[in-house]
Amino acid sequence: MRVAVVGGGMAGLAAAYELASSGADVVILEGSDRLGGKLRLGSVGDLTLDLGAESILARRPEGLDLIAAVGLDGKMVNPHTITASIWTHGELRPMPATVMGIPADLTELAASGIARVDDPHVLPVPDEDVSVADFVATRLGRDVLDRLVEPLLGGVYAGHTEALSLRATTPQIAALGPDLLAGATAARAAATASGPVFAGLVGGVGQLPAAVAATPGLEVRLDSTVRAITRTTDGWRLSVGPTTGVEHLDVDAVVVAAPAPAAARLIAEDAPDAAFALAAIDYASMAIVTYVLDEPPAFEGSGFLVPPVDGKFIKAATVSSNKWGWVADTGRTVIRASVGRAGEATLLQHDDRAITAGALADLRAAFGGLAEPVDAVVQRWGGALPQYDVGHLDRVATIERSVASVRGLEVCGAAYRGVGIPAVIASGRAAARRLLDAGTIDA
Ligand SMILES: Cc1cc2nc3c(=O)[nH]c(=O)nc-3n(C[C@H](O)[C@H](O)[C@H](O)COP(=O)(O)OP(=O)(O)OC[C@H]3O[C@@H](n4cnc5c(N)ncnc54)[C@H](O)[C@@H]3O)c2cc1C
Known part of the structure; x- marks a missing residue:
């Protein structure tokens, strides 16, 4: 058959x-x-790197099971660091503990300088589906939505919280209950999952x-x-x-x-x-620009996310050579910048040279300087992510x-x-x- x-x-x-x-x-x-x-290897400089997806959630079994079943488990690795920052209010600020952007500790949030919760409301969770923006902004205000939840969802879906479904994209937020802050604090305290969150393969x-x-x-x-x-x-x-x-x-x-x-x-x-x-x-289109450099930035985390309200060219960056040991072992610095969210097709109409330059200018501003790349490759992903x-x-x-x-x-x-x-x-x-x-x- x-x-x-x-x-x-x-x-x-x-x-x-x-x-x-x-x-x-x-x-x-x-x-x-x-x-x-959306999984693709390509050459940048003298390296072969992932130009699309690059990591696999390890808290679900299906990815790791398939890797093992096809004999690639010997190449499986976990990131050296997954410490992310938010680039907002003019600097890179370590991301505080959250449940999909809902702060679990208001003192830590205040110290981060990322966002403020001024007047939280405790409201029932509606039975019908609503947008993530409707749900979060009415309970915790625009600042948490714009500077924490929006960049996180932008990273996963390249979408906008005004349109994205609460039930389909962030059921963990709906599950926090009517009091989001108390729910997030309790969820973080009760989190029992252990072991690495993500996995990858040596070689991509x-x-x-x-x-x-x-x-x-x-x-x-x-x-x-x-x-x-x-x-x-x-x-x-x-x-x-x-x-x-x-x-x-x-x-x-x-x-x-x-x-x-x-x-x-x-x-x-x-x-x-x-x-x-x-x-x-609908689908969102995006592009990944991969830079290979000889010198690392003065930054130790895995990367950063950018709130759309800050009006930057890029929406996120990953320092692959901080994140993955096998990339660090090449002796080069590798940085991936992502560009484009749903409805931002005009950004992607720029030619590769303009996209490379625009993203590099943002990386230099965020890191406070960056050496001239040895090579850069723009990988366009039309129809990248369903909304x-x-x-x-x-x-x-x-x-x-x-x-x-x-x-x-x-x-x-x-x-x-x-x-x-x-x-x-x-x-x-x-x-x-x-x-x-x-x-x-x-x-
Ligand atoms: C840039 C980027 C980075 C990502 N990073 C991650 C990550 O790090 N971790 C993660 O878990 N997820 C990541 N994702 C999401 C994830 O990679 C994708 O959602 C997933 O791989 C999609 O798999 P798929 O098989 O559904 O679709 P696709 O990968 O889109 O495959 C569909 C295939 O169908 C083919 N096709 C279409 N029409 C036809 C036709 N008529 N006849 C024959 N063939 C056809 C296409 O050419 C394509 O090869 C990323 C996505 C993108 C775009």
Whole structure:
């Protein structure tokens, strides 16, 4: 029995891994000329570095499990430091203890000089979904929202708290209850999780896609954009390749692991309700500028976040050579700056030279000086991150219901229930399991 997986990002790879490991005959059809989607290695100076995602949440098992399953556990490492700062009010200020930006200690917050809580309100948590901004600003004021919560969410979703859904993006904040400050203090005091929060791979997490693709029983076809999927009497027919030379591929089942706009087009005929809901999911575009330098900045933390209210060019920076031992071991300084949030497309219309110069000027201002880079590379990520706007979980429920009614069709990826690598791996593996459990494919 044959299954086609549309899209060779981590969600598609995880689905394919699960299917192939269970004995199915799997083909991944990837539209671009490389696997991995938002995971990508590239050269900067004489180094090979991650130009997309670079770390994996270690407090969830799915990422680490897949790394171990494909034999990369020997390369697994944890960051040397994850101490982050906020660049605001003219300087880098160590981030105080928070729960997704909700301060857990007002004395520490005051000492940081980042934000003030003037007149906190204790208000019930609404049953319906609201925006993160509505929820936080009415309880703790704009300053905490603008200078703590907004930059944190900007880092994960490249989005804006005015639009992002409380339930989908920050359920930990909703779970703090009516008194956010007391809830955050209690949550931090009760935090029992131990061990490192993040993990990476020596040589970069961009090695994971190729390792997964080496799973026996798994075929990969690059430059194979899927243009249509059509139901046949006993399975599915895919139209694949350039418009000038479309080929057909017949399979028993399909996992659509492409981002929402492509998924919406592909399933419009067979799951119209899902397609309609998918089409409503917006994406933010961004760019990562990676600099290699010979001298380190006078800064010891892993990096910093920038509140949008401060009007800077960059939204965050990571000093990879402080964060990862394997990068430090190269003897070079490596800094990644990220640029672009939802609705800031004009920023990304600058050419690479302007983006490199704009981000470097911010880094120099934040660090109080920085040597001339040996090399810099701009990696643009169009359609980088899905925006979980208010009502997202209802849209996902609609998509899941609609797709579940179609035999032999599954969807997975960052558009649904989490954008982080462990979440998309979970999404891919769950989609594969549903196909296997339904007996659609006789693996
Ligand atoms: C710059 C950046 C940094 C990030 N950093 C981190 C991080 O450090 N840690 C973390 O956990 N997460 C990070 N994320 C988020 C995470 O990397 C992504 O959410 C996740 O990798 C998305 O996986 P995916 O498989 O759902 O989608 P994608 O990676 O987007 O893969 C989808 C694939 O489908 C292909 N495709 C699309 N249409 C078609 C079609 N019609 N036919 C065939 N193929 C098609 C695309 O070419 C692509 O390869 C980052 C994201 C970005 C953009």
